[in-house]
Amino acid sequence: MKRLILINGPMGAGKTTVTPLLAQKLSPAVWLDGDWCWKMEPFTVTEENKAVVLENIHTLLGNFLRRGSWETVLFCWVMDHPEILRQVLQPLRDEKIPLWLFTLTCTPEALKARLEKDVKAGIRTPDIIPRSLERLPLYRDMDTVQVDVTRRTPEQAAQVMADLVLGNRERRCWP
Template sequence: MKRLYLIGGPMGVGKTAACRCLQKRLERSVFLDGDWCWDAHPLQVTEETKAMVLDNIAHVLNNFLRCSAYDHVLFCWVLHRREIWENLLSRLDTGGCTVVKTALTCSPEALTARLERDVAAGLRTPDALERSLAYLPLYGALGVRLLDTTALTSEETASAILEAAG
């Protein structure tokens, strides 16, 4: 049976790194980072662009789900509101597929340290820290499995996701 892994969490919590580890461990896997469907300069957050990115993500994920070459479809994105999860899932053909939903979190201190390193390295803009910290408390209300990555490496995070998936 095919598995779809939906991994949410604020910027800097380790979603992409964990998905990269999962991709290496899971044979016949494919990975989509939601940010790749919205990589624009300058980034414009409007109703039109939000609708476009959800359409892009759903289209690519459905193609992966239909493709017999893949048994494991990995997707990560911020996914900080329940309606985003619901909207996305309503667009996906998950029949015959197990959906594994996980939100990664960590302590505010760990998130700050991670994002400050990324900003210093030029990987993120300074405003990412404020937004990410604001999103952090929202994940507890989503009704998905929470995984605290404060003390976990990306490999340990991937292991915990796989353990919970069964």
């Protein structure tokens, strides 16, 4: 039986690091990072681009859910408003599969330290720090399973989520 897992959280929380680790634990699995659908130069956020990105996400996730030998389909992305979650999930509602919604959270201090490390390594630009920190409170009230990664390694965070999924606990209803 297929299952869909969405991993949410602010920029720098560790979604792109944790998701492949979780995929290994829930193998056979396939995963998609929503950021891959935004790889454009120059990076331009317009209504048309957002629509194309969402359409691509729906197509890829739908194909992964309907085809292939994967039991688990994972998707990670910055989804800081419930409306974004609904937009991602709406076209997939007819798939009738179990759904888990996770949010990686951490303290502002931990998030800032992670982002500063990325800036120093040349992975991110400095403007990401205030943008990510200002969005951090938006995740607290989301109807998702909150996984605090402040003091957890990516491996530990993936294990917490795998235990919940394999134990069939904390599953969410489709919004």
